[in-house]
């Protein structure tokens with residue numbers, strides 16, 4: 001007996017339907033359930049923004065606090081480092097390391113590379129010697145147009161010690 005063979009069997013695609021739905025449902029529920037081994041960064045043990053601020057490192061300044069003091073604000077800062085022989089020795093050492101190459105060993109503005117600059121100030125000049133400690137401190141930390149900043153090279157007590165040493169420069173006699 002000849003059996004009827006339809007030319008198109010519409011049910012042919014059906015066998016894949018069940019497994020597809022099964023896979024989607026299983027996959028979806030695994031994704032939603034988020035077992036430990038597939039925690040993503042959202043559900044992991046991560047500190048979400050603004051939920052648990054970490055303790056700031058020492059010396060951190062709050063965003064709404066003063067970040068940098070400018071020259072004028074620094075001008076009247078008192079020098080917290082006592083002016084002792086040791087301080088001056090430390091200041092001299094720091095000066096020779098960081099400053100002498102430009103301003104010269106005796107501060108006269110004649111360091112080895114001074115000629116490469118349009119103007120190399122003489123640190124024994126009266127106008128510099130009349131600067132307040134805070135003003136010189138600010139120049140050392142922030143630098144100038146051509147002078148590099150040294151805030152990251154020396155810590156605060158070192159910079160204040162250097163200020164004491166800068167204040168010892170005198171004009172050579174006869175000037």
Ligand code: HEC
Nearest residue numbers: 098099102117119120121136139140144145146147148150
């Ligand atoms: C690379 C060269 C260079 C170095 C290093 C340097 N300076 Fe200067 N400094 C200058 C120049 C140039 C000026 C003039 C202002 C400017 O152009 O930045 C100046 C200005 C100054 C002034 C102000 C002088 C004025 O007439 O108002 C002081 C004070 C000073 N420097 C101190 C120091 C000290 C202290 C150090 C060491 C930590 C130092 N400088 C290192 C180049 C240098």
